[in-house]
Amino acid sequence: MYAAGDVRIENVPDARLIEPNDALVTVTRAAICGSDLWPYRTMEHSDGGRRMGHEFIGVVEAVGADVRTVKAGDLVVSPFLWSDGTCVFCREGLHTSCLHGGRYGFDDVDGGQGEAVRVPQADGTLVVLPVGRDDALMPSLLTLSDVMGTGHHAALAAETGPGKTAAVVGDGAVGLCGVIAAKRLGAERIIILGRHPDRIALATAFGATDVVSERGDEAVERVRELTGGFGAHSVLECVGLAGSTRTALEIARPGGAIGRVGLPQEEVIPEALPTFFGNLTISGGPAPVRAYIEELLPDVLEGRIEPGRVFDRVGPLDEVPDGYRAMNERGAIKALIEF
Amino acid sequence: MYAAGDVRIENVPDARLIEPNDALVTVTRAAICGSDLWPYRTMEHSDGGRRMGHEFIGVVEAVGADVRTVKAGDLVVSPFLWSDGTCVFCREGLHTSCLHGGRYGFDDVDGGQGEAVRVPQADGTLVVLPVGRDDALMPSLLTLSDVMGTGHHAALAAETGPGKTAAVVGDGAVGLCGVIAAKRLGAERIIILGRHPDRIALATAFGATDVVSERGDEAVERVRELTGGFGAHSVLECVGLAGSTRTALEIARPGGAIGRVGLPQEEVIPEALPTFFGNLTISGGPAPVRAYIEELLPDVLEGRIEPGRVFDRVGPLDEVPDGYRAMNERGAIKALIEF
Numbered sequence: 001m002y003a004a005g006d007v008r009i010e011n012v013p014d015a016r017l018i019e020p021n022d023a024l025v026t027v028t029r030a031a032i033c034g035s036d037l038w039p040y041r042t043m044e045h046s047d048g049g050r051r052m053g054h055e056f057i058g059v060v061e062a063v064g065a066d067v068r069t070v071k072a073g074d075l076v077v078s079p080f081l082w083s084d085g086t087c088v089f090c091r092e093g094l095h096t097s098c099l100h101g102g103r104y105g106f107d108d109v110d111g112g113q114g115e116a117v118r119v120p121q122a123d124g125t126l127v128v129l130p131v132g133r134d135d136a137l138m139p140s141l142l143t144l145s146d147v148m149g150t151g152h153h154a155a156l157a158a159e160t161g162p163g164k165t166a167a168v169v170g171d172g173a174v175g176l177c178g179v180i181a182a183k184r185l186g187a188e189r190i191i192i193l194g195r196h197p198d199r200i201a202l203a204t205a206f207g208a209t210d211v212v213s214e215r216g217d218e219a220v221e222r223v224r225e226l227t228g229g230f231g232a233h234s235v236l237e238c239v240g241l242a243g244s245t246r247t248a249l250e251i252a253r254p255g256g257a258i259g260r261v262g263l264p265q266e267e268v269i270p271e272a273l274p275t276f277f278g279n280l281t282i283s284g285g286p287a288p289v290r291a292y293i294e295e296l297l298p299d300v301l302e303g304r305i306e307p308g309r310v311f312d313r314v315g316p317l318d319e320v321p322d323g324y325r326a327m328n329e330r331g332a333i334k335a336l337i338e339f
Numbered sequence: 340m341y342a343a344g345d346v347r348i349e350n351v352p353d354a355r356l357i358e359p360n361d362a363l364v365t366v367t368r369a370a371i372c373g374s375d376l377w378p379y380r381t382m383e384h385s386d387g388g389r390r391m392g393h394e395f396i397g398v399v400e401a402v403g404a405d406v407r408t409v410k411a412g413d414l415v416v417s418p419f420l421w422s423d424g425t426c427v428f429c430r431e432g433l434h435t436s437c438l439h440g441g442r443y444g445f446d447d448v449d450g451g452q453g454e455a456v457r458v459p460q461a462d463g464t465l466v467v468l469p470v471g472r473d474d475a476l477m478p479s480l481l482t483l484s485d486v487m488g489t490g491h492h493a494a495l496a497a498e499t500g501p502g503k504t505a506a507v508v509g510d511g512a513v514g515l516c517g518v519i520a521a522k523r524l525g526a527e528r529i530i531i532l533g534r535h536p537d538r539i540a541l542a543t544a545f546g547a548t549d550v551v552s553e554r555g556d557e558a559v560e561r562v563r564e565l566t567g568g569f570g571a572h573s574v575l576e577c578v579g580l581a582g583s584t585r586t587a588l589e590i591a592r593p594g595g596a597i598g599r600v601g602l603p604q605e606e607v608i609p610e611a612l613p614t615f616f617g618n619l620t621i622s623g624g625p626a627p628v629r630a631y632i633e634e635l636l637p638d639v640l641e642g643r644i645e646p647g648r649v650f651d652r653v654g655p656l657d658e659v660p661d662g663y664r665a666m667n668e669r670g671a672i673k674a675l676i677e678f
Contacts, residue, residue, distance in 0.1 A: 088569075089593060094618060097593035157620075230427075254428060254436035264615050268607035276603050279433060279624035281496075285615045 001052050003045040007321040010049075015116040018108070020066040021084075023122035025058035025076060028133045029142050030112045030337040031311070032323045033080070034172050035263060040324050051105035053113025054080040055145040059133060060126075061116070069123045075133050076126040078112070078119060079290040080104070080146040085124025093291040098124070112145075113320055115339060127293045130301070139308025139336055140300045143177060147334070148296060148307040149289025150261050151177025151238070155185050157259030157284035158234035162186035165227055168208070169248045170238035171199035173310040173334040174261060176206060178236040180305050183207030187234065191226060193219055193247065199333060202309060216243060223251040232256060237284070242266045252280050260284035311336040340391050342384040346660040349388075354455040357447070359405040360423075362461035364397035364415060367472045368481050369451045369676040370650070371662050372419070373511050374602060379663050390444035392452025393419040394484040398472060399465075400455070408462045414472050415465040417451070417458060418629040419443070419485040424463025432630040437463070451484075452659055454678060466632045469640070478647025478675055479639045482516060486673070487635060487646040488628025489600050490516025490577070494524050496598030496623035497573035501525035504566055507547070508587045509577035510538035512649040512673040513600060515545060517575040519644050522546030526573065530565060532558055532586065538672060541648060555582065562590040571595060576623070581605045591619050599623035650675040 001007050017024050030053055039050070060074045070076055083090050083098035090098050100121060105111035110118055119125055129141055140148075151174055160166045166182040168175050171194025182190045183206065192208040194200055200211050212222045224231055231253035237245060240262025248258050249271045261284050269275075269282060299305045313323060313332040316339070323335030340346050356363050369392055378389070399413045409415055422429050422437035429437050439460060444450035449457055458464055468480055479487075490513055499505045505521035507514050510533025521529045522545065531547040533539055539550050551561045563570060570592035576584060579601025587597050588610045600623050608614075608621060638644045652662060652671040655678070662674030 092594060094594040096616075096618065255431060255433040260615060264611040267611055268609055269611045269614075269621075270607055272603040272606055272608045275608075275621075276599060276624045277435075279435065279622075279627075281620060281622040282608075283618075283620040283622075285618035288618075 001039055001043060002049045004039070004041055004043045007040070007052070007324050008049070009318055009320060012114070015110050015118045017062055017064050018118060019120060020064040021121055021123065022064045023067055023070055023119045023126060024061045025078070025117050025119050026061050027056045027058040027112065027115055027117060028339050029057045029138050031055040031142055031145070032113070032320065032327055032335045033146055034174060034327070036324065037328050038263065040328055051111030051114070053111040054104040055142060056112035056117065057129065057138065057142050057145070058117065063122060067122045070126050070128060075129045075131065077129055077141055077144050077293065078126055079149070079293065082119060082121050082125040083290055084121045090124060093288055095288040095290040096286040113337060115317070125290065137300060137308070139311045140306055142336065143307040143310065144289065144293050144296055144300065146289060147173045147310060148177045148180065149292040150174050150287040151236070152181040152292050152296060153287030153289070154178045154236035154238060154259040154261040154284060155181035155234070157257065158236050159257040159281065160185045160187050160234040163188050164233040165189040165191065166234040166236065167191040167193060167223055167232035167251050168236045168238060169193045169244050170262060171196055171203060172238060175236070175238035176202055176310050176333070177307050178238050179203050179206040179208050180307055182234070182236065184299065184305060191223060191232060196330065205309070216247065219247055220250045227253065230254070235259070236261070238262050240264050246270050249275055249280065252278065254278040257281035257283060261287060310334045314338060340378055340382060341388045343378070343380055343382045346379070346391070346663050347388070348657055348659060351453070354449050354457045356401055356403050357457060358459060359403040360460055360462065361403045362406055362409055362458045362465060363400045364417070364456050364458050365400050366395045366397040366451065366454055366456060367414070367678050368396045368477050370394040370481055370484070371452070371659065371666055371674045372485055373513060373666070375663065376667050377602065379667055390450030390453070392450040393443040394481060395451035395456065396468065396477065396481050396484070397456065402461060406461045409465050409467060414468045414470065416468055416480060416483050416632065417465055418488070418632065421458060421460050421464040422629055423460045429463060432627055434627040434629040435625040452676060454656070464629065476639060476647070478650045479645055481675065482646040482649065483628065483632050483635055483639065485628060486512045486649060487516045487519070488631040489513050489626040490575070491520040491631050491635060492626030492628070493517045493575035493577060493598040493600040493623060494520035494573070496596065497575050498596040498620065499524045499526050499573040502527050503572040504528040504530065505573040505575065506530040506532065506562055506571035506590050507575045507577060508532045508583050509601065510535055510542060511577060514575070514577035515541055515649050515672070516646050517577050518542050518545040518547050519646055521573070521575065523638065523644060530562060530571060535669065555586065558586055559589045566592065569593070574598070575600070577601050579603050585609050588614055588619065591617065593617040596620040596622060600626060649673045653677060
């Protein structure tokens with residue numbers, strides 16, 4: 001990406017092993033993330049450009065001398081951040097705060113929207129998939145790199161559970177995965193806040209029981225009507241805009257929890273006093289999806305959840321620029337890249 | 340209280356039973372709360388004045404026809420809010436959101452800093468104390484009406500537990516009770532942020548292991564130094580000012596939790612992005628102390644905790660105006676009123 005709206009496919013030097021804990025991975029599937037749209041909308045021109053992409057599945061071509069858990073030929077999925085798996089935060093399941101981790105596309109690490117990636121901290125980062133590289137489950141497996149784990153994180157942070165009402169703010173890929181996660185965790189009722197008919201249809205297929213298409217104060221009123229006047233026990237904030245954040249805080253029931261996974265676009269959290277008087281819990285952040293892959297994988301492999309249905313656009317690498325355009329115009333929920 | 344700084348002792352009509360679920364309680368001990376200092380500093384003049392006080396122990400004189408769990412002669416402690424004990428929120432332990440509850444000193448309900456109080460929803464509100472009215476444990480038992488339960492709430496909201504480091508922001512009565520609560524819940528290390536020697540001495544006696552007397556950025560740096568650069572797992576925010584809130588958020592470790600019990604003096608919560616990237620949990624609010632009395636009572640009765648030591652000023656009703664003055668000037672931590 002060279003600037004807002006300017007995504008190009010270019011030849012770059014081949015990815016190669018550098019550190020002894022690296023793996024070299026040939027990408028077989030990648031995705032465009034909703035978070036890639038922030039720079040797509042706002043990035044200043046950069047002469048050198050920026051490598052993009054952080055969601056991918058691929059085949060291990062080679063590993064450094066210290067790598068123990070993956071080997072050449074393995075099909076692997078990567079979380080959207082790399083992490084060592086051994087530091088104090090990784091051991092606590094908070095791989096997003098890994099002391100030796102980092103982001104794809106920065107500091108000599110390739111982006112996932114390309115043919116090959118050098119994966120640092122391969123042992124801590126990669127998870128071997130027990131399927132062939134073109135298995136029909138590829139789209140769902142690919143969501144384990146980000147959106148399904150992020151929806152799960154939102155649901156956990158929002159303390160979703162049996163008997164509870166969950167409300168999901170946002171009908172993008174993460175919000176839709178949040179619906180899957182809320183249902184998987186036993187929510188009795190799942191309210192989706194969104195207004196795009198195809199996305200709402202998918203949310204309903206995933207388990208949403210109620211749809212609120214209003215916005216702002218009207219949305220708050222509608223959720224209260226649906227919940228006996230009290231609001232939702234668990235609110236999954238899957239957008240990050242000022243308005244959606246405010247809505248998320250206002251539709252929570254006293255004693256309820258808000259799980260934030262949408263990247264906040266404002267420097268403050270509003271509603272300090274109402275959230276205080278309501279004893280609300282505000283939690284969440286970037287999802288430590290590495291911590292969740294093993295837990296979610298069996299459900300994907302056995303077909304109990306189908307998060308891959310969020311991909312409504314599939315194409316080869318050359319179509320990545322069009323994929324960005326389509327997602328930015330909301331003509332696509334999420335684009336999958338096949339190599 | 341007629342205005343900021345203007346507290347008077349006056350004769351008012353005798354408290355009496357009005358509703359069938361009322362109890363009439365003759366007050367034997369009461370307290371001045373840190374939260375009473377907000378109006379003491381800011382209240383506009385009111386011709387009628389405002390009844391003050393919401394922490395008290397007393398003897399039941401009479402009960403309404405529907406009251407079942409307390410009877411004339413019982414010595415009882417009241418939480419700082421009254422609540423029915425039966426609504427959906429009370430059943431969940433969130434008595435501060437009781438559908439039929441309310442505050443002392445408003446709407447024909449007397450304040451606790453007086454000789455007698457009509458207690459609405461007596462069955463849901465009052466807890467019988469198995470001691471005599473002048474038992475030596477009175478100061479500690481009185482803290483169950485507010486500050487000890489509030490410190491406990493902060494510690495719970497901050498997810499304090501064994502092996503964790505807790506940091507307590509504020510050395511007032513609530514912060515000091517927060518230290519007791521953190522120790523009681525098993526915190527391995529307890530850092531008190533405060534600078535008044537007598538309060539710090541009490542915090543240390545209650546179990547604080549480290550003292551940070553710096554403020555602002557220096558306090559943040561000092562807590563990080565004490566915690567291997569990471570911050571505290573559990574932060575108890577016991578002040579509510581803009582600066583203390585910011586400090587509380589900044590000294591939390593990634594993945595940590597902040598329990599807010601200081602009444603927020605700002606309309607927004609700062610640090611939306613750092614708290615997001617650190618996956619922090621922000622929780623807390625007015626403490627449902629009614630939910631905690633039964634749990635904390637045995638520890639007080641058996642001397643395992645001594646929260647009554649926060650009272651460093653004792654006097655009769657006539658000295659209430661001086662008690663406000665002393666607390667406001669930080670010449671006293673907390674004033675106890677004996678009848």
